[in-house]
Amino acid sequence: MSELVRLGDGGTEVVIDVATGAPTIVHWGAPLGAGAELSTLMSALSRPVVPGGVDTIAPIPVVPEYGSGFTGRPGLTGRRAQGRAWAPRFVPVDHHLSDGTLTVDSVDETAGLALRVTIVLDDVLRVRATVENTADRRYSLDGLTITLPLAEQAGELLSFQGRWSREFQSVRREWSSGSILIENRRGRTSHEYPSLLFGGHRGFDEWQGEVWGAHVAWSGNHTMFAERLPDGRRYLQGGELLHPGEVVLDPGESYTTPELVAVHSSTGLTDATQGFHRSLRARPTHPATLRPVLLNTWEAVYFDHDTDKLKALADAAADLGIERFVLDDGWFGSRRDDTKGLGDWWVSDNVYPDGLKPLISHVTSLGMEFGIWVEPEMVNPDSDVFRAHPDWALITQGYEPVLGRQQLVLDLGNPEAFEFILGHLDALLRDHDISYVKWDMNRDHIHGSNQAGAAGTHGQTLALYRLLDELRDRHPDVEIESCASGGGRIDHEILWRTERVWTSDCNDALERQTIQRGASMLIPPELMGAHIGPTRSHTTGRTQTLSFRAATALFGHLGVEWNVTKLTDEERIALRAVIAMHKEHRELLHSGDVVRFDTDPAYNAHGVYAPDRSKGIVSFAQLTSAPSQTPPPLRLPGLDPDARYRVVHLAIPFETWGAARVQPAWLHDGVDLTGRQLAAHGVQPPTLHPESAVLFELTRLG
Ligand code: GLA
Numbered sequence: 001m002s003e004l005v006r007l008g009d010g011g012t013e014v015v016i017d018v019a020t021g022a023p024t025i026v027h028w029g030a031p032l033g034a035g036a037e038l039s040t041l042m043s044a045l046s047r048p049v050v051p052g053g054v055d056t057i058a059p060i061p062v063v064p065e066y067g068s069g070f071t072g073r074p075g076l077t078g079r080r081a082q083g084r085a086w087a088p089r090f091v092p093v094d095h096h097l098s099d100g101t102l103t104v105d106s107v108d109e110t111a112g113l114a115l116r117v118t119i120v121l122d123d124v125l126r127v128r129a130t131v132e133n134t135a136d137r138r139y140s141l142d143g144l145t146i147t148l149p150l151a152e153q154a155g156e157l158l159s160f161q162g163r164w165s166r167e168f169q170s171v172r173r174e175w176s177s178g179s180i181l182i183e184n185r186r187g188r189t190s191h192e193y194p195s196l197l198f199g200g201h202r203g204f205d206e207w208q209g210e211v212w213g214a215h216v217a218w219s220g221n222h223t224m225f226a227e228r229l230p231d232g233r234r235y236l237q238g239g240e241l242l243h244p245g246e247v248v249l250d251p252g253e254s255y256t257t258p259e260l261v262a263v264h265s266s267t268g269l270t271d272a273t274q275g276f277h278r279s280l281r282a283r284p285t286h287p288a289t290l291r292p293v294l295l296n297t298w299e300a301v302y303f304d305h306d307t308d309k310l311k312a313l314a315d316a317a318a319d320l321g322i323e324r325f326v327l328d329d330g331w332f333g334s335r336r337d338d339t340k341g342l343g344d345w346w347v348s349d350n351v352y353p354d355g356l357k358p359l360i361s362h363v364t365s366l367g368m369e370f371g372i373w374v375e376p377e378m379v380n381p382d383s384d385v386f387r388a389h390p391d392w393a394l395i396t397q398g399y400e401p402v403l404g405r406q407q408l409v410l411d412l413g414n415p416e417a418f419e420f421i422l423g424h425l426d427a428l429l430r431d432h433d434i435s436y437v438k439w440d441m442n443r444d445h446i447h448g449s450n451q452a453g454a455a456g457t458h459g460q461t462l463a464l465y466r467l468l469d470e471l472r473d474r475h476p477d478v479e480i481e482s483c484a485s486g487g488g489r490i491d492h493e494i495l496w497r498t499e500r501v502w503t504s505d506c507n508d509a510l511e512r513q514t515i516q517r518g519a520s521m522l523i524p525p526e527l528m529g530a531h532i533g534p535t536r537s538h539t540t541g542r543t544q545t546l547s548f549r550a551a552t553a554l555f556g557h558l559g560v561e562w563n564v565t566k567l568t569d570e571e572r573i574a575l576r577a578v579i580a581m582h583k584e585h586r587e588l589l590h591s592g593d594v595v596r597f598d599t600d601p602a603y604n605a606h607g608v609y610a611p612d613r614s615k616g617i618v619s620f621a622q623l624t625s626a627p628s629q630t631p632p633p634l635r636l637p638g639l640d641p642d643a644r645y646r647v648v649h650l651a652i653p654f655e656t657w658g659a660a661r662v663q664p665a666w667l668h669d670g671v672d673l674t675g676r677q678l679a680a681h682g683v684q685p686p687t688l689h690p691e692s693a694v695l696f697e698l699t700r701l702g
Helices: 037-046 270-282 307-320 357-365 382-390 417-431 457-474 508-520 546-553 569-589 675-680
Strands: 006-007 013-017 024-029 076-079 091-098 101-109 113-121 125-133 139-150 158-162 168-176 178-184 195-200 210-218 222-228 234-240 247-249 254-256 257-267 294-296 325-327 369-374 437-440 479-482 499-501 527-533 557-560 591-599 605-607 613-621 642-652 671-674 692-700
Touching: 013 037, 013 113, 024 037, 024 139, 024 257, 037 195, 101 382, 113 257, 125 139, 139 210, 139 222, 139 257, 158 178, 158 417, 158 508, 168 508, 195 222, 195 234, 195 382, 210 222, 210 270, 234 479, 247 254, 257 270, 270 591, 294 307, 307 325, 307 357, 307 569, 325 437, 357 369, 369 457, 417 457, 508 546, 508 605, 527 546, 546 569, 546 613, 546 692, 557 569, 569 613, 591 613, 642 675, 671 675
Parallel strands: 294 325, 294 557, 325 369, 369 437, 437 479, 479 499, 499 527, 527 557
Antiparallel strands: 006 013, 013 024, 076 139, 091 101, 101 113, 113 125, 125 254, 125 257, 139 234, 139 247, 158 168, 158 195, 178 222, 195 210, 210 257, 222 234, 591 605, 605 613, 613 692, 642 671, 642 692
16 A cells, blocks of 8 residues: 655655655656645556566665566665675655655665665755664675656656766767666766766757756766666666675664755756756855856966966956966975875975965955865875875775876875875965865776775765865865866765866867856856866867857856966956956856757857846857858747846957848847747847857846
8 A cells, every 4th residue: 555745846746655665756747736636646557467577566666676576777786695685675664754854764674674765855856865784794785776767758868978178968869768877987976977867758958848857966986877667667766886895884884875866847958957056056055155256377377386477467367357366286295297296285395485375465465365276185106195105095905006197096084194184284274365275186086995905985985075074164264166177076965065166177168168058957157167268278279269268158157267467458358348247247147047048059058047037148159150141049938928128239348240241130229029029039149150159138127
């Protein structure tokens, strides 16, 4: 017999059967309405027992069980000595709903395991599970993941892939049968396998079709899986990927999964992904202040640190209206290039004979905050700390370690190494006027074992969280940026401890249009670092106008990563104007609802609408040459349908348009249209060149 619990947030409803082994989500979708009779829902959906199969139809609970006849991918795998207790079957023993959290406890007395599942529906659906070893023998856990059902109609999948400098590339695929597996063993969230997966009605797009999506909020290894069972049912699964023997539970010990954070919408991806944004915006650490425009020294000077040159850079930055100056890699130990010094977190005497204070006071006297780069989880073999403590690296004894960027991971699970790093970071922040830390992590985990010789990524990930938590506790006013060679560590768990992500090392605006569009499906713009880089991109060699670079970076947490002491007068005037323009609009840009539009693939259109739909800013960019000479009208759904809006061209300094004898007349004086008209017909953009963009501003009238 089912026992059903309903959770609802107005836009989405979840119905949970708490009478199955682990709870089963029987409805995750549009609200069923107050009159819905849940028992009839269950009876209407009861499935036939078909010939050729077993006589029971196993449900698909949050933790599906092979032991109950589920032949998809089980939610819990593990074993005791001699391979026992390998396929548990749980029985629910208790459930309660308090403060919106449904907690369901189940046990398997034969296997000696207890399972607790928690389900919350707020801005998103959040599900976690904990398995506890209740027997008096060890239990070796191979995996515990969370499973959510997807509707039969979810015939298309959207996943993401990437690489260094090319993060968040979306991949759409038809999903009529079979499965898709995303596994990440890189020890950080990774560029390659963002833990983000959507399923939706065939043909779903930004504004249409029912969509379900999930994200594993975890910064280590993860697994995501979606399968259509041969009987037609579909499900999606996500959790931590555990190496063999990585988690062994002694009697009484337990393991808790990362949170699986999930979103749903009946009206397409834009609406669904706003759930992820609302969820992050609701966390207590979400930045409450306007996001300061920053200058990052990396592409400006790389390792060429010289106090006088940096002071001149700071002068030029302040003159442009920049509010935060971030000193990147190269200020410490023997770090004159990327082959040595990581781990030696003391100011280099050679480069800064009088310490960092003269530079910091110069920066702060200009009215800017000072930020600094660190990469605390790493050591170079060529560093004082590694020479003194070669046993602090996360390697596997007996094997030559695999290096990445000439560096090794520091074993934060080693209490001495942990205290060493914490002590040095603490002292750095205590002794200097530092408001911001760019926390980098530039290599994958490969073959890293903890002190006991077992796989070390799980322990390292938890230790990283402890380190960040402790440091934040001691320095609550310091903001932290999560960087991992660009966007290698972008996830909702790291964002509980950080105020910004470095979205990509690629400052090429063309690449950024796509990267940021993908990233916007997981994080809101105010957390997304976006820099105006040099005219000729350092990562791709492409040359782009300042207006295109500006139009691209304006929507994120704006920064400049360019040697601004070398600007021409025209560039200086334009960049100053762009920064002023960002400041004028950043409140809206950083609090509004992110909207993306569907258009020809030669273009990218997106923007933000104020939550009350009183205003908005949208960007229409041309990426490549297009099949038609004239861009398609930009339709703008999602505004207040009956309100009238004034739409005007928002000029970016020195922007250029493509050739046309006459450009659309409305661009000169603006045009007044209702929300309904904007959704149905939109506005006609001018002709553009590839790698350029125009912005439009919308204001509700009356
Ligand atoms: C990584 C970061 C860059 C920069 C360098 C410094 O690649 O992503 O932004 O900080 O490290 O070494």
